[in-house]
C-alpha cells in the first residue's frame with residue numbers, strides 16, 4: 665500500500681526560523697526517501713506570496729527534488745472556507761465561539777460566490793508561484809463547508825483533503841481529558857467520497873503531534889498513532905492510499921523527538937504493508 669506524507673502551513677510564517685525548520689524537514693525526508701506533500705499558504709497574513717521571496721527560494725529546489733506543493737486556504741484564517749468539523753470543538757471551542765459571535769458575517773463569507781472568489785485568488789497566486797494549477801485543496805484548520813466544495817467544483821479543483829478520521833485522538837493528546845481517552849469514534853472513516861459534483865474528498869489521519877509532546881510521552885504518542893492508523897488502514901478500500909498529516913513548525917520546534925517518533929512509526933507502518941511513500945499529485949495521476 666502507498667502512503668502520502670502530508671505537511672501543512674508551509675509559506676505561512678515569515679522569518680528565518682520557519683525557513684530553517686522547513687529546510688531541515690526536507691533534508692530528513694530526503695534521507696528517509698519520502699517525498700512530501702506540502703500544503704502551502706498563498707496569502708499569509710493578507711499578503712500574496714512573493715514568487716521570488718525567501719520561501720519560494722527554499723521551496724523551488726525541494727519541488728525539483730520531487731516534493732509536492734498544494735493549496736492550503738487563502739490567508740489561513742481558520743474560518744475562511746467554512747466551520748471545522750464538529751469534533752474539533754472538543755479541543756478548540758474558541759473557533760466555534762468566534763463563528764457564533766459573528767455568525768451573520770461568516771455566513772455571508774461562506775456563500776458559493778464569496779468562496780468562489782476566494783478560490784480564484786488562491787489559485788491565481790499559486791499559478792504565479794508554481795506555473796501550474798493546484799490539484800488538491802486543504803482548508804485551514806479543516807474548516808470546510810458544502811458551499812466550499814460547490815465553489816471548488818465551479819473552479820474544476822477536483823480534490824480536497826480537509827476532513828479527518830480521528831478527531832478524538834488529537835483532542836485527547838491536546839487536552840488529556842479523560843472522557844476523550846481512546847477508544848474514540850471518528851467522524852469519518854478513511855474512504856474517499858464525492859463531496860460535490862466532480863470533487864472528491866480524501867480524509868486524512870490527523871496530526872496528533874500538532875501541539876508538541878513531552879519526551880516521556882513518546883511511547884504514548886506511538887501507541888495512539890498505531891491504534892489510529894491500524895483502524896484507518898482497516899477502513900481503506902483495496903488499492904487506496906493513506907494520507908498522513910503533519911505541521912512543519914510542530915516538527916521544527918522538537919525536531920529530534922518528532923522525527924524519532926515518525927521513524928519508529930513508519931517502520932511499524934512498513935510492517936503493516938505500507939511499502940511505498942508517494943505524493944498526492946503522483947497518487948492521483
Ligand SMILES: [Zn+2]
Pocket residue numbers: 672673736740803804805
Ligand atoms: Zn494549516
